[in-house]
Amino acid sequence: MKLSAEVALLLKHCYNSLYDGRPTEKSHLSIRKENLYTGMGTFYRKAEYKTEESWKGVVGKEISYQGNDVEVYFEEGDFDQFLDKLSSINTVEYVHPVMEHAWGQRVVRFYDPDHHIIEVGENMKAVCKRFSDEGMTMEEISERMGIPLKAVKAYMR
Numbered sequence: 493m494k495l496s497a498e499v500a501l502l503l504k505h506c507y508n509s510l511y512d513g514r515p516t517e518k519s520h521l522s523i524r525k526e527n528l529y530t531g532m533g534t535f536y537r538k539a540e541y542k543t544e545e546s547w548k549g550v551v552g553k554e555i556s557y558q559g560n561d562v563e564v565y566f567e568e569g570d571f572d573q574f575l576d577k578l579s580s581i582n583t584v585e586y587v588h589p590v591m592e593h594a595w596g597q598r599v600v601r602f603y604d605p606d607h608h609i610i611e612v613g614e615n616m617k618a619v620c621k622r623f624s625d626e627g628m629t630m631e632e633i634s635e636r637m638g639i640p641l642k643a644v645k646a647y648m649r
Contacts (some may be wrong), residue, residue: 563601563609570600571614578602578612595637596623620647 534583544555568574578584578600587601587609599613614622623633630648634641 558607559608563611565611565613567613567615569615569618571612571618574612575600595639617647622645624648
């Protein structure tokens with residue numbers, strides 16, 4: 493299965509260096525974790541696609557598909573714009589529609605062409621701004637999101 497140009501463009505929008513424009517039969521996403529700890533979590537910075545054969549060489553076994561056992565996560569600053577682009581692609585198969593977590597972050601999950609789960613969430617700065625735009629104080633945002641006031645202040649800068 494080839495990576496569709498629409499999905500590749502969508503992923504590129506969400507994560508600029510994700511896709512180099514050379515989809516292959518059975519592409520696989522490999523994330524390299526770089527420990528860039530900011531006090532809010534560890535972030536992933538580099539992604540690359542591998543062919544099925546090169547991925548077999550990495551893991552040393554057969555590749556299984558459609559296991560629903562792994563997801564790749566991205567955060568998007570303009571979540572509403574991302575949703576508009578996503579909804580314009582009629583071939584997207586959703587795991588679930590947009591949902592809002594208890595702490596207020598909106599997320600959507602869908603499948604890539606190889607049936608891996610892609611999750612895209614509203615970044616936390618955007619969540620804080622949305623709550624502020626709705627009239628919440630920083631203290632109320634802190635309480636609502638379950639994060640320290642110091643973190644809310646940092647996100648609101």
